[in-house]
Amino acid sequence: MLTVKAQLLPTADQECRLLEAMAAFNEACNYMADFARKQRTFDHRTIRKSTYAYCRKAYRLPSQMALRAVFKAVEGLRAKSFSPFGFKANSVMFFDDKNFRFKDVTVASISLLDGREDIPVYLMGYFIAPETHKRGKNQVDLYHDEHENWFVIASITGQPFGADFHAGILPPVDLGIAPPSGLSHP
Numbered sequence: 294m295l296t297v298k299a300q301l302l303p304t305a306d307q308e309c310r311l312l313e314a315m316a317a318f319n320e321a322c323n324y325m326a327d328f329a330r331k332q333r334t335f336d337h338r339t340i341r342k343s344t345y346a347y348c349r350k351a352y353r354l355p356s357q358m359a360l361r362a363v364f365k366a367v368e369g370l371r372a373k374s375f376s377p378f379g380f381k382a383n384s385v386m387f388f389d390d391k392n393f394r395f396k397d398v399t400v401a402s403i404s405l406l407d408g409r410e411d412i413p414v415y416l417m418g419y420f421i422a423p424e425t426h427k428r429g430k431n432q433v434d435l436y437h438d439e440h441e442n443w444f445v446i447a448s449i450t451g452q453p454f455g456a457d458f459h460a461g462i463l464p465p466v467d468l469g470i471a472p473p474s475g476l477s478h479p
Contacts, residue, residue, distance in 0.1 A: 295419060295420075295448070296419060296420055296446065296447065296448045297395075297416060297418075297419045297445075297446070297447045298416075298417045298418050298419070298444065298445070298446055299395075299401070299414045299415060299416050299417055299444070299445050299447070300414065300415045300417055300442060300443065300444055300445075301401065301412050301413070301414055301435075301443035301444070301445060302412065302413040302414065302415060302443075303412050303413075303443060307410055307412055308443075310405050310406070310407070310410060311403075311405065311412075311435075311437070311443065312383070312437070313405075313406060314358070314386070314405040314406045315382065315383055315384075315386050315435070315437065316382040316383070317352040317353060317354060317406060318352070318354065318358060318361075318362055318365075318386050319380040319381065319382050319383075319384055319386070320352055320382070321344075321348040321351075321352045321354055321359065321362040322362045322365045322366045322369065322380045323366075323379050323380055324344060324347070324348060324351075324352075325340055325344045325348065325362055325363055325366035326366040326367075326369055326370055326378070326379075326380075328340060328343060328344050329366060329367065329370055330370060330377070335367050335370060335371060337363055337364065337367060340363050340366065340367065341360065341363045344363070345359055345360070345363070348362060353406050353407075354406070355392065355404050355405075355406070357389065357391045357392040357404065358388075358392060358404065361386075361387040361388060361389065361392070362387075364387060365380070365385075365387050383437045385434050385435065385436055386434070386435040387432070387433070387434060387435075388403070388404075388432075388433035388434075388435060389431050389432060389433065390431035390433075391404075392404035393433040393435075393445070393447070395414070395447070396411065398414075398416055399413060399414060400412065400413055400414060401414045401445070403435075414445070417444075431447075431448065432447070432448050433445055433446070433447040433448075434446045434447075
């Protein structure tokens with residue numbers, strides 16, 4: 294599985310929309326986690342069945358974003374063993390290949406609250422994850438750091454960047470991470 298680290302390069306308007314989506318996503322995660330904690334359950338189906346419709350409407354989440362919120366809520370509960378906690382408005386946001394995909398090596402298409410947005414990206418590095426790697430297939434995590442930078446860590450299968458990338462055209466920065474087999478450094 295190819296794992297890629299990239300920096301998003303949003304416009305000011307896109308950044309506002311990203312922040313809005315991130316805050317709504319994390320509010321929904323808090324609602325779902327609170328429900329699950331009260332029910333003492335980690336069961337995704339139970340949580341989704343009881344909270345999905347409310348979170349879609351109350352937080353204006355697209356369908357797939359609401360489903361990813363269930364998984365984040367459960368992951369948080371497992372880490373905290375049902376202890377009370379809350380996700381911050383700017384904590385990591387989960388995506389998958391239905392609501393985040395690389396169009397090519399310079400642009401990512403991301404589903405936000407009011408539709409899809411094409412945002413420029415800068416590929417920073419990549420590696421082939423070992424089979425023991427715990428990330429989900431086609432899982433994408435979106436981070437917003439303290440320096441106002443946007444980063445994604447994406448674990449993707451297949452050939453997300455097309456044949457040119459896989460024929461030897463590499464991301465613009467070599468971070469010393471071994472390239473996928475068959476590719477050479479420029």
